[in-house]
Amino acid sequence: MRCGMPAVFPAPAPRRAPADHEKGSLMESFIQQCVNALQWGSFYALIALGYTLVYGVLRLINFAHGDIFMVGAYIAFFLSTGMLAEGGMFGFSRELTLALTVPLTMLLTSCCGVTLERIAYRPLRRKGAHRLYVVITALMCGLILENGNLALLGASRRALPELLDKRIYSLGGIAVTNLKLLVIFTAVLVFVFLHGIVTRTRIGMAMRAVSYNRFALPLMGIPLDSVIVFTFVLGSGIAGLGGVLFAMSYPVLEPYMGAMTGWKAFIAAVVGGIGDVRGAFLGGFLLAFVEIMVAAFLPSTFRDLFAFSILLLILWKRPTGIFGMPLTTKI
């Protein structure tokens, strides 16, 4: 290394053609990182879907959504520790605990999201408050959730008990755990389910219609509040599901875990084209792919710098995101 160069910059390697076994291991490493990116992107996608659903309906950036994801992880923690045989109240097996934790967490996290809508957003909406006040309210709700958690449960980190026997499948030099596959498969399934709801069902049409024209919806006999509540149920339920899977994959829970992940998922949704389910899904994976690849092949301190610079470039070329369409009105 030359004198004076920071340690994070490796010395330039002498140029030579890579040997066959090196090419193979590089390719294996790349594929392995792709699998990791798919898992990491699944979490972003699951959170970004909630951001995009609420934005698509209310034109509201629900900044509390990342913290709803945190609430989901904590609900999963309390449910599973309460239900498990070792020290739990009910003495359930791990399989039964997992089978009950997932739907109950989704349900309870939905209740949390709907409560926020009822007590924080709906009164402002009814009074016709400017969007800025609603966004500030959302930010405050997020802070209340974080700090409420801190005040009630303390700053100590918690770990979700292991609910799944870890199995590792190897294909060539690439290792995939059953949990990774579960996370990726769930994210894809949720996306297909949501996309189906939004594009093929009448409630999905109503959700899309609200974003364009809130005034006309009641004139079709459609209760506006019910459509909005349904949106919060879906978005928060999916965040809850993301919370369970995240806590299973990275069993370290702390009150601020949703803040940065939430921000990144929000950015992913914007890059994908906020308001579009496909955009949130793709944006989540795109962000994760860039993050993982940068961390894998460059110093990890470059990760967020590169990730956000690339996203900025995408927004520079397409300000409404990858799937975003500019709103037009015909007079």
Next chain:
Amino acid sequence: MLTVTDLKASYGKIEALHGISFHVRRGEIVTLIGANGAGKSTTLKALMRLKLPECPTVTGGDILFDGESIMNMEAHHVVGKLRMTLVPEGRQIFGNLTVVENLTLAAWTNTGDTRRNLDHVFGIFPRLAERMRQRSDTLSGGEQQMLAVGRALMSKCSVLLLDEPSMGLAPLLMYEMFRTLKKLNDEGMTIIVVEQNARIALQLADRGYVLDTGEIVAEDAGKALLQRPEIKAAYLGG
């Protein structure tokens, strides 16, 4: 069927309706005419019980539908239970949905026979059938107006309120629209129409009310109002 008594409505502190009273019988066409700001659209929004921030707040009076007060009802119940709906000013279509999605959504309270309803609407407005898969914000102004009326028909309502249906339409399209309204009325639809084009509205209507700065200042049969010198001078260009 519809009796409005001493209705007062305001936007914040500004009162837009100062206690208006009128009635509509089943099967009638009734028109409300008046200048800009007279309170015509406010009346329709109040009748529909719309409670969005941009809508007026009813501060007094009563609205009876078949003898029962609807003051505590919400707009979606007015559509679902009373079968009364509004084609709003400026059409207010869902531009991000296709024509057929707009129509399907409008059948929310009437899910049983959507296919037959669609055929019925496409029979009245064949142009919509040609454009059924098109995003509705790409339609022309006239086509959007057809879609707005078509949507109201999808809900199988028996009372139709229309706010400025001729706005932005070429004369030929405007006459076609009013002919369609007359045809719907002949089939039993009760119609309340608010219109700036007083001549065509009064020709169509059985009865008309003239609104001026939030008060009803005249009431008569549509054709009789057309003959009144003060109406001619104020609303028909002399």
